Amino acid sequence: MDDDRPARPRPTLTLSRHAVRAFFRNPMAAFFTLAFPLVFLVIIGSLVGDERTPEGVRVVQFLVAPFAVFGVAQASFSVLAIDTAILRESGVLLRLRGAPVPRWSVLVSRVVASVVASFASFLLVGAVGVLAFGVTLQWRTLPALVVTLLAGTACLAALGMALTSVTRTVLAAQTAAQGLLIPLAFVSDVFIVGADLPGWLSAIGTALPLKHFADAAAATFEPGSGYAFSPGHLAVLALWTVVGAAVAVWRFGWSPRGSGDGRKGPPPAAPAPAEVLRQPSAAATTARPTAVTLLLGQTRFALLGMRRDALATFFTLVFPALILVLFPVVFGSARVHGLTMAQYLLPGMIAYAAALAGYVNLPESVAAARADGVLKRLGGTPLPVRWYLGGRVLCALLIGVLGAVVLSVVAVVAQGVRLDPVRLPAVLLAVVLGGACFCALGLALAAALPRLRSLTAITLGTLLPLCFVSEIFVVGEAPLPGWLRTIGDVFPLRHLMQSLLTATRPDGDGSGIAWSHLAVVAVWAAAGAVVTARRRGAFAGAEHAATPTRPLRIGVAVHR
Known part of the structure; x- marks a missing residue:
């Protein structure tokens, strides 16, 4: 004893x-x-x-x-x-x-x-x-x-x-x-x-x-x-x-109480082959489903997974709206670069939502599917991997557009922000191009990095600091130090924010399209697409080195 x-x-x-x-x-x-x-x-x-x-x-x-x-x-x-x-x-x-x-x-x-x-x-x-x-x-x-x-x-x-x-x-x-x-x-x-x-x-x-x-x-x-x-x-x-x-x-309890792995909804790609087999002609004839059918089917299931993911929904749609409502209440009548607080915050929050959907949520879901072997198993189904990825990209773009609509409604109704209908196409163009840019960059990282843990650490670990140096979360008249502004000018987030700011300014004129900023965004989108295409084989194999779990986002993410 x-x-x-x-x-x-x-x-x-x-x-x-x-x-x-x-x-x-x-x-x-x-x-x-x-x-x-x-x-x-x-x-x-x-x-x-x-x-x-x-x-x-x-x-x-x-x-x-x-x-x-x-x-x-x-x-x-x-x-x-x-x-x-x-x-x-x-x-x-x-x-x-x-x-x-x-x-x-x-x-x-x-x-x-x-x-x-x-x-x-x-x-x-x-x-x-x-x-x-x-x-x-x-x-x-x-x-x-x-x-x-x-x-x-x-x-x-x-x-x-x-x-x-x-x-x-x-x-x-x-x-x-x-x-x-x-x-x-x-x-x-x-x-x-x-x-x-x-x-x-x-x-x-x-x-x-x-x-x-x-x-x-x-x-x-x-x-x-x-x-x-x-x-x-x-x-x-x-x-x-x-x-x-x-x-x-x-x-406190020691036993599992529910679905404990924390993943997003159902397995991402599993429903797609079943959906194809449910087509009346698929079992009886040799006709193959069209590309549009495959793309829309994958988009629908990606949207279903997003709807079931309360954490991603909160930080992509709800959190930017909370910032848009909270900051004007906290800072009152303060103006930023000649604009009201809400008028200045609106383009930044739209850019943040589009970037989060394409650069964080998209590669996270794709890397999880790769880690589970879902992408490898797709080789034995009528669904090519490219349509699986295309459905996820289209879902991210739709989420970005939805975020822009929700934030615009909140800004106009609750904060009295003025939007010129003539320049709304410029807003849509910036959101779609910016979303495509961050989808391309997110897929490029997913193709280049073999582990889900390191992927999410890099996406969130780069996006959040860039939000500050791109003047999305930094509000005030004081200019950024030169070295921080240089960092912001190199990457696409600041240019996306500036293009949206041009399109939403109440004192602007013309179409509201900031061609120079959109050109930088397009260059980054092309670079991400090239890297993804060159490493597309990375999406065909299972990931054996990582055991994915649902990350915590603040975007804050925690893996086990």
């Missing part, structure tokens, strides 16, 4: 070590926890970091805390919730429950991994802030910072476990985690610091814990703030920790 006692902590330490390794080997979890807050800091710090507050303090001093808090929230809330849901729905938790380890050690190891990732994110952002931007550390406030970080991480981890406990599937956990975290970050002094929010938005942020975590962390970076302990904020975090832990204990 005495010999066994020293060995009791070992299962927890072993499981924790494996959980930490799994996290840092997960490209999307690592990117959105470590790299994404860092990208935020570099871009926003380069834009406004040297400006000064009325007290004479550089603005960058107040940027480290909120961006680091976002990384902590990703690790301790989103990643923990989704990772635990994946383990539950894949049956891993149930098998671990039957292993000779304490049940509590299995869950504690997941929390330990989230704590390690949270501290790593905070330290990384803080180190870059100090070394690259001259942020001043307040050594007197270091104990308060550690306490705040522990309290915030514990609170968000408890809420993450609670979210896993009340959801049935991986997709539900992913959708809820990002659907809550991303909008909440805008009203919790994380993405928008110090904004004068409307009363109802401020009340929402004050009632929930993320704002208290961000404000308590920000106080530890404020010069002359004493020891910077925030008892009120810490008390709210403690209360939410108790609530989250209680819900997790009450509803």
Whole structure:
């Protein structure tokens, strides 16, 4: 008996070590926890970091805390919730429950991994802030910072476990985690610091814990703030920790509850051969289905999969509409380059929706089908792979057009944006050409990269920073630094946004077609098409190196 006692902590330490390794080997979890807050800091710090507050303090001093808090929230809330849901729905938790380890050690190891990732994110952002931007550390406030970080991480981890406990599937956990975290970050002094929010938005942020975590962390970076302990904020975090832990204990289950792999709807290509066989003439004659029939059939099933994918639908259609409604409310009557906030945001959100549909959703679904061997099995069916891919491309283009329609309706009805009907064809041309460009680039990456995990990390990891340097998420009169503007000018997203801005300006004239910007978009589309055509054989074989799961998008994606 005495010999066994020293060995009791070992299962927890072993499981924790494996959980930490799994996290840092997960490209999307690592990117959105470590790299994404860092990208935020570099871009926003380069834009406004040297400006000064009325007290004479550089603005960058107040940027480290909120961006680091976002990384902590990703690790301790989103990643923990989704990772635990994946383990539950894949049956891993149930098998671990039957292993000779304490049940509590299995869950504690997941929390330990989230704590390690949270501290790593905070330290990384803080180190870059100090070394690259001259942020001043307040050594007197270091104990308060550690306490705040522990309290915030514990609170968000408890809420993450609670979210896993009340959801049935991986997709539900992913959708809820990002659907809550991303909008909440805008009203919790994380993405928008110090904004004068409307009363109802401020009340929402004050009632929930993320704002208290961000404000308590920000106080530890404020010069002359004493020891910077925030008892009120810490008390709210403690209360939410108790609530989250209680819900997790009450509803947590070890057994799978539903469809746990988190994939998009039915297998992407499986229905297509069945649809062909259901044609009355297919079984009785030698007539082959026409190309139009095959293309429309694949498009229909791709749209069905999109309709069943709540996470992709949210971030492609709903999230841009939320930004379009929220930013004008937050910034009031502020104008950007002579336009109202909503008028300026509309083309950017349309460009974002089209890019996300073609550059992220499309290659993700194709790579998943390749990993499952679906594309290889199509060789034995009457459906050529090219029509499978064509259906997915047409679906992405339709989603982009639908996003433009939804955003335009929201802008006109809710924000009073003016659109000239004469220039609506220019809007449609830009959306279709831009969507085709990002579909070509997405397929080129899917053909060039053998692993689904690395593919999604690259698509999201490049699209989101480009949104900032292309002035889609950066709103304000301050010009971009030269090096950031050069990056934006090279890639097509900025040109798509500018072509849409030309077509939607209320003071514009002529047809609204920005030929020079569309020419750059067309060149990128042609380049992507050439790469895809040269590597088309990559779509014919199964992928043996990766085990795909449904990614988490913020676009935020997490794979297991």
